[in-house]
Amino acid sequence: MSITTGEVTTARRLRLALILGSLSGFGPLTIDMYLPAMPGMAGDLRTSSSMVQLTLTVFVVGLAVGQVIVGPLSDAxxxxxxxxxxxxxxxVASLGCAVAPTVGWLIAGRVVQSLGAAAGIVLARAIVRDLFRGTAMTRFFSTLMVVNGVAPILAPVVGGQLLTVTTWRAVFLVLAAIGTVLLVAVFFTLPESHHARTRPRGTLSAFRxxxxxxxxxxxxxxxxxMFAAVFAYISGSSFVLQEAYGLTAQQFSLVFGLNGLGIVLLGQLNGMLVGRVAGEGTLLRIGLTVATAGSAGVLVCAALGLPLLLLLTFLFVVVSMLGLVLANATSLALDGHGSAAGAASSLQGLLQFLVGGLAAAAMTLPGPVTAVAMATTMLVCSAAALFVAVRQRGSAE
Structure with a gap:
């Protein structure tokens, strides 16, 4: 069972978008859904909050490492x-986490869970590269941003609502149910897309x-x-907006969801503009320019103590630009690496989480996260992204 580019009909495109968008959303879905449950988990497992926090850390690390393992394997x-x-x-790992009797068991389950989630993320990008080229690929990545962007909007809400009627273990049962649905969908409706196999020993050559x-x-x-700029917001905004600006947990969830909606809207807008109004390179630079300007606005608001509404507006601008930037940058990066799309996708995933993690760590070096520290990290990362992209001027648009 296989599929070729010419066989991607409109109906199949929609099915692909739903399946691949859900797979690429494994990361934010699995992280964000159980965030509201973390305080209660420490008491239930009779452990410290730092040990519960470790379950998040090992998941992010596994997500990065897993992509580097799975991507090249898929090329072969x-x-x-x-x-x-x-x-x-x-x-299986989600079910294991749901019945974890100790935090050690939970940590082990999260490691295995992260490796499975990594496969979904890295292979969703690789499959898109198998089936599409050029502007068609960019438009499909934009469509994935629409589906993928729903995860950070709904996940914290679903997790919070589950906690009103049951315990944190139900969160992992829901994740297991989602995994079951996707397993069935992939098994019955997603044929093989990669035909030009590479030998396993060619992996190092592909990376080189x-x-x-x-x-x-x-x-x-x-x-x-750019991902790091938004990751700084994700890592620091709960402390900044709730502790420094006094938002309640419900108000913060609303802000978080609205910013996720911005990613969806800009992803959809990018699909409408690319190839019709401007090329990928132009839209990428526009997105990064707006993100850099927005980050500067966040820093000015934080430093001068300007009204919260203005700061939230600039945050929305920065986060929304991720929908514009990732689709175009990913398409431009993968377009010339069809035979090694798995390896190319895996390196992209590794670099995103590595740079994002370093940015989040650097933000905490001066001490507790502040609005100024968060804004400074966002500005440095977005400005650096713009500098890198501008150097590509003159390449194929």
């Missing part, structure tokens, strides 16, 4: 087999080619730096 084995194995791991390709590295780095 095809996309379908590693994807089915990954979803199965995710499903990628890291020496300036075109690929610059676009992937631009995407990673």
């Amino acid at each position: 084995w095809g996309r379908r087999r590693p994807l089915l194995i990954g979803i199965t791991l995710y499903l 080619t990628l890291v020496t390709d300036g075109h690929y590295v610059r676009y992937v780095l631009a995407a990673a730096l």
Whole structure:
């Protein structure tokens, strides 16, 4: 069972968007849904809050490492087999987390769960590259941003509502149910998309080619730096907005959801504009310019103590630009690496989480997270992304 680019009908495009968008949303879905439950988990498992926090840390690390493992394997084995194995791991690990008697068990379950989620994220990008080229690929990535963007909007809300009627363990049962649905959907409706297999020993050669390709590295780095700017917001905004500005948990969830909606809207707008109004390179630079200006606005608001509504407006601008930037940068980076799309996708995923993690860590170096520290990190990362992207001027648009 296989599929070729010419067979991607409108109905199949919609099905692909729903399945691949859900797979690429594994990360934010699995992180955000159980965030509201973390305080209660410490008491139930008779452990410290720092140990519960470790369950989040190991998941993010596993998400990064898992992509580097699965991506090259899919170039050799095809996309379908590693994807089915990954979803199965995710499903089993989610059930294991739900019945975890100790925090050690939970940490182990989160490690396995992260490896399964990594397969979904990295292979969703690789499959898109298998099936599409050029502007068509960019438009499909924009469509994925619409589906993917729903995860950070709904996940905290669903997690919070579950806690009103049951315990944190139900969150992992819901994640297991989602994994089951996706496993069935992939098994019955997602054929093999990668036919030009590479030998496993060619993996190092593929990585060497990628890291020496300036075109690929610059676009992937631009995407990673923009991701880091938004990751700084994700990591610091709960402390800044609730502790410094006095928002309640419900008000913060609303702000978080609205910013996620911005990613969806800009992803949809990008799909409408690319190839019709401007090329990928132009839209990428526009997105990064607006994000940098918005980050500067956040910093000015934080430093001068300007009204909260103005700060939230600038935050919305910055976060929304992720929908514009990631689709174009990813398309430009992967376009020339069809035979090694798995490896190319895996390096992009690794770099995003690595740079994002370093940015979040740097934000906390001076001490507790403040609005100024968060805004400064966002500005540095978005400005660096713009600098990298501008250096690509003159490349194919």
